Amino acid sequence: MDAPDTDSRHEVAGDRTPLLRIRGLGVRFQDFEAIRPLDLDVLNGEFLTVLGPSGSGKTTLLRTIAGFQQPTAGRIEFDGRDIADVPINRRPFNTVFQDYALFPHLTVRENVAFGLRVRGIARATRDARVEDALGIVELEDLGDRYPAQLSGGQQQRTALARAMICEPRLILLDEPLAALDATLRRQMQKFLKVVQRRSGITFVFVTHDQSEAITVSDRICVMRSGSIEQIGTPRDLYYRPRSRFVAAFFGASNILEPCRIESTGEDTTMVSTPFGTIRVDGPPPRVREGLALAVRPEALVPAAGDACNRIECEVVSVSFVGSETITELEHSRTRHVLTMKTRSDPSTRQPVVGSRLEVGFDAAACALVKGARE
Amino acid sequence: MTRNRFIDLPLAAVAMLVYVSLYLPILLIFLLSFFSMRRGKVNWDTFSLSWYAKLLENDALGGALWNSLLVGSLAVTAAAAFATSAAILVRSRPDSHSARLLEYVIFLPFLLPPIITGLSLLIYFREAGVGRGILTITVGHTLFVSAIIYRIVLTRLNALSRNLVEAALDLGATRIQTFRFIILPNLRMPLLTGGLLAFALSFDETMITLFLSGTDATLPVRLYAMMRVGFTPTINALVTLILGFSILLTVAVALAWRRNADSARMTSGEGRT
Numbered sequence A: 001m002d003a004p005d006t007d008s009r010h011e012v013a014g015d016r017t018p019l020l021r022i023r024g025l026g027v028r029f030q031d032f033e034a035i036r037p038l039d040l041d042v043l044n045g046e047f048l049t050v051l052g053p054s055g056s057g058k059t060t061l062l063r064t065i066a067g068f069q070q071p072t073a074g075r076i077e078f079d080g081r082d083i084a085d086v087p088i089n090r091r092p093f094n095t096v097f098q099d100y101a102l103f104p105h106l107t108v109r110e111n112v113a114f115g116l117r118v119r120g121i122a123r124a125t126r127d128a129r130v131e132d133a134l135g136i137v138e139l140e141d142l143g144d145r146y147p148a149q150l151s152g153g154q155q156q157r158t159a160l161a162r163a164m165i166c167e168p169r170l171i172l173l174d175e176p177l178a179a180l181d182a183t184l185r186r187q188m189q190k191f192l193k194v195v196q197r198r199s200g201i202t203f204v205f206v207t208h209d210q211s212e213a214i215t216v217s218d219r220i221c222v223m224r225s226g227s228i229e230q231i232g233t234p235r236d237l238y239y240r241p242r243s244r245f246v247a248a249f250f251g252a253s254n255i256l257e258p259c260r261i262e263s264t265g266e267d268t269t270m271v272s273t274p275f276g277t278i279r280v281d282g283p284p285p286r287v288r289e290g291l292a293l294a295v296r297p298e299a300l301v302p303a304a305g306d307a308c309n310r311i312e313c314e315v316v317s318v319s320f321v322g323s324e325t326i327t328e329l330e331h332s333r334t335r336h337v338l339t340m341k342t343r344s345d346p347s348t349r350q351p352v353v354g355s356r357l358e359v360g361f362d363a364a365a366c367a368l369v370k371g372a373r374e
Numbered sequence B: 001m002t003r004n005r006f007i008d009l010p011l012a013a014v015a016m017l018v019y020v021s022l023y024l025p026i027l028l029i030f031l032l033s034f035f036s037m038r039r040g041k042v043n044w045d046t047f048s049l050s051w052y053a054k055l056l057e058n059d060a061l062g063g064a065l066w067n068s069l070l071v072g073s074l075a076v077t078a079a080a081a082f083a084t085s086a087a088i089l090v091r092s093r094p095d096s097h098s099a100r101l102l103e104y105v106i107f108l109p110f111l112l113p114p115i116i117t118g119l120s121l122l123i124y125f126r127e128a129g130v131g132r133g134i135l136t137i138t139v140g141h142t143l144f145v146s147a148i149i150y151r152i153v154l155t156r157l158n159a160l161s162r163n164l165v166e167a168a169l170d171l172g173a174t175r176i177q178t179f180r181f182i183i184l185p186n187l188r189m190p191l192l193t194g195g196l197l198a199f200a201l202s203f204d205e206t207m208i209t210l211f212l213s214g215t216d217a218t219l220p221v222r223l224y225a226m227m228r229v230g231f232t233p234t235i236n237a238l239v240t241l242i243l244g245f246s247i248l249l250t251v252a253v254a255l256a257w258r259r260n261a262d263s264a265r266m267t268s269g270e271g272r273t
């Protein structure tokens, strides 16, 4: 089994201290390992997104942190103390559920007040704080409605206010925007980000949408079949994926494989690929075996005589999709297919299907990643 | 499907016939409790409430009515407590073997022929040395009606988001607070509906009760006993009263059922405005 991935270079954003230290955490359902022992630091005040395909263990990880799920291995430290014995209702964490889980028989106001009510906070204090929370999520006017009388976005904001009212140290959000339509989703992404910044509360947010993750996160933790594949800032993952899986997840769909390292320099590596020798900028790879080269479709440019990496191809298909034009190319020698995404421009002619085309890309625009065989 | 008059008309006629033959005897009993009959014809001039007055004089009947109401209330209360706990338990671990087993145990007395249930309980109570009376009848009715309340409560619990309990705990509530503030309020309508239905069932139950009642007869059992002595017009009056009460209960159940369905729709979030 792979050792848990703990590369501090990418894990620590700034010099913030960890709020949660997760060490060797594993969750097993009978003979199925939903979470393979993993390490993860959640930093104080950050917006951390857990990103991964369906079934990768995101919900299980979140539920284990919240206390709904008992880990079968490892531990979670909060502020330096193991919280294994702290029951759900004593953890200073609150959850926003995917289906919001609003109490149907209580009004918006009563839903939001619930956390204070069960703690026995006096009515006057309670009311003031509820009004504050409703103000933050812009629901002052709907306080007397029942959840069934709210739109999806309003329900979502009620759930957020309810989770925030007890001033938790950590808010866990499990795909809270999944049920919303695209426009509302983008609005809510911005909104969540703003609320998180203003409140300073640490957010751990689950999604399987990479563009959503890029928009909202300080850091992204990519999960795959129960393990952490890579953790880093959105830019890190976008431009410096470390595995073929992460590269593909973030849209770097051109994978050149197999690769062999010819020579490494201070900040450049020469790689021999089926497409010829390619120059790659960036720190030299940590392993030299089983590598692949990931190139983003938008990094490819046609007829780039001055680019340092050039590939001779034949145009297979051209599709105009509005602001972009997507061209499928076939490498002349190996029959590998590449995808090129260029900005559509009315003044230049589209490539002709069947014609030869030399495409180029920058040495900084590609990344050496772990290949299919790991 | 297209409607066809040549099929619809005969169908309607048959349906009418069935209903008339079903309800005619009941109508007859109703009429006979007020009027007397001569040569197959109701004599409309003989209206009187004398048979009802006779009922009032019959102390045994008053006792039986009281027993029925008492047994009904006790059995419904016990069954509600039992069925609700069982439903919550089954809901919390629906796939476990013990949950399956519990469901069988609850449904069995409802599905078994009442004569079997009654006889088994009778033998059991005799062996255990428990004398027949209100207590034994109540136990029998509790077993019998639990299934109804259980089913209705479980349906509602299933409609509630599974996350509600977790959400409450997550927000700092204790288990008891979660039950009181979150689960119980959502079970009000199902408990009312199930309780009324269970009461109606208990009120009419005869077979199990026959085995379990000693000297404390319920209304249907008393009626049964009266019939064996001989058919008197008082019986018509009694049946009419029981019928009236049952109809009232049924209407109440139907109304509660509708409101229950409405509140279920609110619960599952379908009833958006």
Ligand SMILES: Nc1ncnc2c1ncn2[C@@H]1O[C@H](COP(=O)(O)OP(=O)(O)OP(=O)(O)O)[C@@H](O)[C@H]1O
Pocket (backbone or CB within 6 Å): A029, A032, A034, A052, A053, A054, A055, A056, A057, A058, A059, A060, A061, A208
């Ligand atoms: N209670 C359970 N019993 C058995 N297996 C489970 C249980 N809960 C989750 N799993 C399994 O663990 C794996 C991870 O599930 P999890 O819900 O964490 O995935 P996810 O990343 O949240 O997926 P999605 O994006 O679909 O929500 C899945 O294969 C799932 O079938």
Ligand SMILES: [Mg+2]
Pocket (backbone or CB within 6 Å): A058, A059, A060
């Ligand atoms: Mg999930």
